[in-house]
């Protein structure tokens with residue numbers, strides 16, 4: 001009896017030991033060279049949606065992976081009055097709800113004691129002076145000069161006073177000899193058009209060195225988007241055919257099934273072009289079209305992206321064959337569920353002419369891509385959630401394989417699925433088994449899930465860690481955003497002058513208006529999306 005009990009007890013101890021080793025090995029399994037230096041993060045807009053859904057869960061997961069310094073502190077800044085304790089409580093709740101891993105009391109206990117809350121307006125210099133004193137007090141408790149990362153996560157209407165006050169209070173350059181000891185992360189949208197983006201850049205550049213500035217585009221933090229560079233430049237088979245001689249068109253689709261939900265107020269002033277295309281879609285385009293960078297240095301990569309964006313020919317906006325299509329969703333069925341139309345959504349004026357869908361045909365006038373159409377589209381309330389890039393290759397000459405196949409040889413295509421079902425599929429033609437020679441497209445597919453498992457860091461984890469570590473590769477440089485705006489601002493101006501003329505509609509739950517198909521037909525192409 002006693003022997004049995006002892007054996008069970010020993011077994012129990014061994015299991016406990018194994019479990020604690022598992023936890024610590026999971027926590028330490030990430031690349032420890034990426035561990036962030038001591039940092040005080042100040043989040044402006046800390047009572048908001050993004051902080052709760054993405055920023056704190058992201059930081060918690062970095063803490064879980066032991067990638068935060070023991071001297072990591074966070075100050076939430078907002079106009080609402082809140083005690084430190086209430087802030088910790090609400091952040092704990094948010095992590096419980098939104099983190100990809102369940103809340104571990106031990107890890108959260110350590111982290112949360114370093115969370116603070118600072119109440120104040122965004123346009124009051126004295127509140128920033130008090131913030132500065134609070135930061136100095138935390139720094140003294142750490143006992144060494146500590147970098148500060150200011151994360152601007154408010155609506156864009158208050159970006160300007162926050163940036164000005166960071167400059168005027170001296171927080172933008174806390175330790176004069178090392179400007180990078182203050183960094184600023186700026187959420188999207190970065191401006192509403194070219195002139196507002198230029199104005200915002202000017203405000204930033206007067207107070208910060210560009211090396212201190214991190215303009216967020218969370219698409220760049222997605223694992224699959226980072227992998228795009230690896231797929232292109234760590235495989236020798238693609239580069240020789242990644243050009244006008246072999247590629248017949250490139251398509252970028254960023255489709256969502258959700259409508260505008262509770263964000264109507266923001267969205268109606270924005271629309272698909274500003275909300276998705278100017279940033280996420282143009283970044284995917286730039287990464288697909290750019291030349292190989294000379295190194296992985298952030299500036300080398302960003303230089304190549306800007307060059308690709310600058311090569312885009314101005315869009316043709318007039319006439320029946322305009323390069324741009326816009327539409328808004330009407331009621332329909334999304335995934336079998338009834339969806340209301342855009343004009344019936346909360347906060348949307350009945351006569352709104354804001355587009356919830358846009359498609360663009362464009363050309364890059366450079367040696368690699370001259371004459372190859374790039375088709376971009378993004379919309380809300382569409383048939384399926386799908387963000388993907390399709391590189392469609394030219395058809396082989398239909399000389400072999402019999403009469404019946406003459407017009408049937410499908411083009412090869414490479415589909416890079418950003419989300420969901422992350423992976424890459426190469427479509428080839430194969431012979432269908434049988435006595436006749438019939439061709440059938442077949443797929444060579446790789447899925448992240450099946451190959452690597454699904455424990456992938458979220459975009460915000462990667463981006464916040466990179467910013468703390470001073471790596472700007474996955475952030476947007478000022479000239480990139482201005483180049484993108486200079487292509488798209490004429491479209492916005494054209495639409496603003498046209499009212500509802502040319503604004504189409506599509507039923508919620510479909511792939512968008514018919515006019516978007518016409519963009520491709522002229523070139524003998526059609527929209528591709530994997531799995532359809």
Ligand code: NDP
Nearest residue numbers: 045047048049050078079080153154155156158187188189
């Ligand atoms: P919220 O609308 O939730 O606002 C964040 C906080 O800012 C609020 O809690 C409030 O805090 C303060 N605030 C809100 N409105 C105003 C105002 N008019 N004037 C001054 N302060 C205001 O924003 P989100 O958290 O959703 O987004 C933050 C930023 O991140 C935005 O730039 C957004 O475009 C961007 N973003 C958001 C995404 C999301 O999914 N939410 C996705 C991608 C980007 P308080 O009253 O306490 O000061």
Ligand code: BG6
Nearest residue numbers: 188218256258275276280387419
């Ligand atoms: C945001 C847009 O930038 O991206 C939202 O403001 C959109 O409108 C979201 O829903 C989509 O992001 P994701 O990561 O879900 O594709």
